[in-house]
Amino acid sequence: MDGERFSGGTTTVVRIGRTVRRPVRDWSEAVQWLLGHLAAAQVRGVPRWHGVDEQGREVLDFLPGEVGAYPVPEQARRDSALVSAARLLRRVHDATADLPDKTGHRWWPPAVEPVEVVCHGDFAPYNCVFQRGETTGVFDFDAAHPGPRRWDLAHALYRFAPMSTVDSPPVAEQARRARLFLDAYGRSRGERQDVVDTLGPRLLALVDFMRARAADGDPDFARHLADGHADLYLRDVEHIERHAPTWAEVVVG
Known part of the structure; x- marks a missing residue:
């Protein structure tokens, strides 16, 4: 529908036709630089950038499918959606691994060392589209930044398993789903351990980022703090630490 406004997020987005x-x-x-390289690498499932319109807005592809916004739809909870999401993230990462100038751009979040790839930064069901139980696309690369694969994978596990205290399956199922995601991505045992070790620091970094943005006067992040998002993340850090034996047994193996 032309002129359709999308809800959620921190940016006003309008759909016009297929853009x-x-x-x-x-x-x-x-x-734009990142999306251009992903297009050149023929990575399917990411929007293409088509310039700026007469109102000064970026023009990007509209990705068809059901968005995994909360409450997460049934098809986005399937194992098939989890596996295809992991493989999509792997394709994005692989396409950026050999780019020599990843840190030579002005990203929103700062780079995280050691830089291996360009992280999506917020790879989650609410930034993906689903069709017939498969993850077919990912959008909203605003939080993209250079970093290690484990940094992006930790956030993806937290969102897709999900490894949380709210709207999440039992701990054993969280662990099974996390292992399924990492296996589909192609992580070795040692690499799975690195991702598990990164879960807590990744959430704490997110809290720090939110607080810094709110302190700088960003009304969206101030609202998120007021709504208790940071408090949830801190509780979930405790949850992740409390169930470390389960992650070690099932996720790491």
Whole structure:
């Protein structure tokens, strides 16, 4: 539907035909560079950038499918969606691994060392589209930044398993799903351990980022803090630490 406004997120996005329009941000040039390289590498399932319209908005592909917004739809909870999401993230990472100038751009979140790939930064069901139980696309690369694979994988596990205290399956099922995701991505035992070790630090970094943005006057992040998002993440850090034996047995193996 032309002129359809999408809810959620921190940016006003409008669908017009087969495109979406969104404001240009300080880090848009970096995202455009990234999307251009993903297109050149023929990575399917990511939007293509088509320039700027007469109102000064970025023009990108509209990705068809059901968005995994909360409450997460049934098809986005299937194992098939989990496996295809992991493989999509792997394709994105692999396409950026050999790019020599990853840190030479103005990203929104800062780079995280050691830099291996360009992380999506917020790889989650609410930033993916699903069709027939498969993850067919990922959008919203605003939080993209250079970093290690484990940094992006930790966030993806937290969102897709999900490894949380809210709207999540029992701990044993969280662990099974996390292992399924990492196996589909192609992580070795030692690499799975690295991802598990990164879960807590990744969430704490997210809390720090939210607080810094709110302190700088960002109304969206101030609202997120007021709504208790940071408090949830801190509780979930405790949850992850409390169930470390289960992650070690099932996720790491």
